[in-house]
Amino acid sequence: MSGSLWMPPGARPDTLPVIPRRRTAPGWAQPDPIDELAERLDDFIAASVHPDEIAALLESDGLSDDQIRERYGVKDSFALAEELYERVERRCPEPDGPVPDPWQVGLLGCLLRGVVFALPGFGYVLGAPLLVGPKDDSGLPAGTLPLLAGALVGWTWNQGLAHRAYSWLGLGDRSAARRSLLLGAPAGALLGALAAFAVAGTGHPVAVAFAAGQSVYLGAATSLLVMGRERALLAALSPMAAGAVLGFVHHVPDTARLILLLGSLTVVALLGLREVAPPKGRGAVSDMWLPPRGRDQPGRTRTRPTARGPRLSASLPYALFGLATGVLVLHAALGDVLTGEQQRTAAPAAVALTLSMGPAEWLLYRFRSGSLAGLRSSSTPKAFWRTTAVTVVECLSAYLLSLLVLSLATSALWPHAQGIAGIRLAGLLLLGALLWTGLLLQSFGAVLGAATVCCVAALAQTAGLVTHTGSPHEVGLIVYGAAAMIQAALVCALLGRVTAHR
Template sequence: MIIDELVDRVAGLLPDPVDELQVAALLESQGITDQVAVDRYGRTDVFALGQEVFERLPRGSVAVQDDAPTGTWLHAVRGPLYLLPTTAFPAVAAVLGGPAAVRAMVVATVVSWVWGSGASAVAHRLLGGGAAATATRSLRWLGAAGTAVATTTATVALGWRSALFVLALSGLQFAIGVLLFHRREKLLAVAVLPAGAGGVIHLVSGATAAVLVLGGTTVLLAVVGAWRAGRGTRDAGGVRLPRARTLLGAAVPSSGYAALCATLLLHTDSRYALSALDLAVAAAPLVLGMGVVEWRANRFFEVASEELRRCALPHDFAPAVRRRLVRELGLCLLALGSAALVLLVALRWAGELTSSGALLIDGHVLLGGAFFLGFVLVRTSGAATAQLIVAAALLGNVAAVALGADPVPVFLLTCAALSIFLLMALRGSAGQVRHYR
């Protein structure tokens, strides 16, 4: 039925509406007027249509609300948990050879980032509709399928030795996604310790066999933990699962945006993975600070909702939210910049810092701020606007490097321009009330 299609669309945009008036407001924002309600849906007006859609929407349970994204301090520790397993990469490079290891890392990272973003969008869509158990199973099996895709790609393109590394790395990255979806940061911290210890061993002694064993232990612990996470969850009673095309509609934009972000990052970083030390570790502040970026993005929406209740007049709301957006961006840049400053001082003390390395580190700080703005833009305007902006930045970056420009300053300027254009796009969407109800 045509009403069912509308219910699926509203459920994807507004998983937990307060009342039928909020649904009616969303329908009006989507271009559904009283005349459309009469002509297309056979209802007297948009409010009658909103009431019927509201009554048909799946209802979430208390457990679902507990799993909803919130801005907690635990997000801040995710960055170190992302980074710790990467300390074993030099040992892998020693076994596979540097160029082969970099190619394998790129394949695993791109597939995991892109596929994982789509899988996460599907899981959150199911979770928001009250299907907690289905969300858990979907994320688990989609992660397994993504690992198979990455491994098959590596086997065909790179050979079986590199494919083994891709299998381990992509499996670990998908497992990390599942554990963080279920907020199992403590379990993840235990799982990544062996790989971190292996990285220290390789740095001190140059040993590789022990490092590979410890890295494999991390993969095993993370995968087992991810497979067991979420057991005991149940779908809410009477929940209606969304159609496959609705889930696909949630996954594709997220995956597309992730693909553009991954390409922008790796287009520069992959060429320096085995270069001078300051260039090779330039992304470390970004990785360390990504948890803070996620935390402050979620916190922004919580604070915006509080501002919505506080502001007496609508025209007071937009300026207040824009001020908060700038403040949260500043906090993200402060966290990323602090991590970058520590790295810069350490490299300078070790005599390993060059001007190119400093510029590349600064570029990653700006990119972290752009990622924060992108998170907010996707949730307020949808992925299409964010995709267009990132695609334009990526094309400019690729073109400049192809014409012979130095990739490092080009990357810095690209990230600065990206942040500016994302801010310009948010000036219109961030202050709209409907995003925070």
């Protein structure tokens, strides 16, 4: 039997012999090599969004398919990558150092923009003695209607123009942004002047000229603000503002008033033209007027555009939003004039509302920064909604508090002004809430909803004024409150959508 092969009991002679397996002592099980590899590459695998990223890393380490089959028992790098991807839970490791936040901006810059928004109001104070004459049929001072017509056209046009220029800047095409401003700003100035002339006719030449200058300023200032030249605009407006302030305590001759107004307007217009004009140098003019889709030149190949330009229709909701908010602000500013209070309360309210746009802009950035932090810290949609809801309440409350302080301060400092209180103050705060939530909806990409709500509110308040349905302040209180509540509901509906916070 020494030459016979031992077989287990019951086995047939034609069965293969049993190959003894290597035995390991209890408690000494061999570790899984794939688990070891997963542990070593844990951070990279957890942050990967697809197994192909892991396969690329394995191949970059020099692992061949033969080595992978021998060490890990799978056929190739892609199979091993899929196995690693399944074994490691997805997570996004926090980067080393401070977390990048693109929404961090300085408060001083935003406050500077608010001051720049408010300074043109001193131009109306400085030029008021030049607009002499009896009141019109609506009870407004002489020349008011041409100025209002030109301002509304300018606000509408330049709001849409600014959106189009910002869209080009967002695409990285600064030349196209300059080109749109170079063409759009003069066109808006011409439309504003024509609107003022259509309202005034030939009976108020001084008012039409003032409105034409106003339209030129709006176009040039839009160009400077879009291109980030707030400080230059502030310097150009400072002499005019100083002359208006001096006029509160000393008599300023009409000649000096005219020189200050025309001087500031000329400087602003030249600065705006310089900012959007084609750069100097050989070929600069042709490059400036190069169509966004490229062109054919001898010796050059025609290149395809890297991105489509913004559609003209995309700027229409922003223009309508500018028109609607302009009408609402004018109603708030002229309510006292229409009720016989003249400018004792209207001017401080308008100045406070304009100055508050600086804090409003900064608080919008703060909200976007807070929503980004909430997105990192929240693990469920409900938790993210709660976090952003708290942030938006804090930012809106801070804005209304700043508007309250500014309104009280301007009414206290404005010569011969009455204090803002009661229904006037409540209406002003509700209007501020309406404007801030509208700007927030714009940042969400829901500008159409904000424009619709504000347009309906402007139409409702205008209809109430025409039909004499209550006092302007009472109508405004109802309209502002209802519109602000609707926009707040739209904001709440969008807070939990992560895509709205892009």
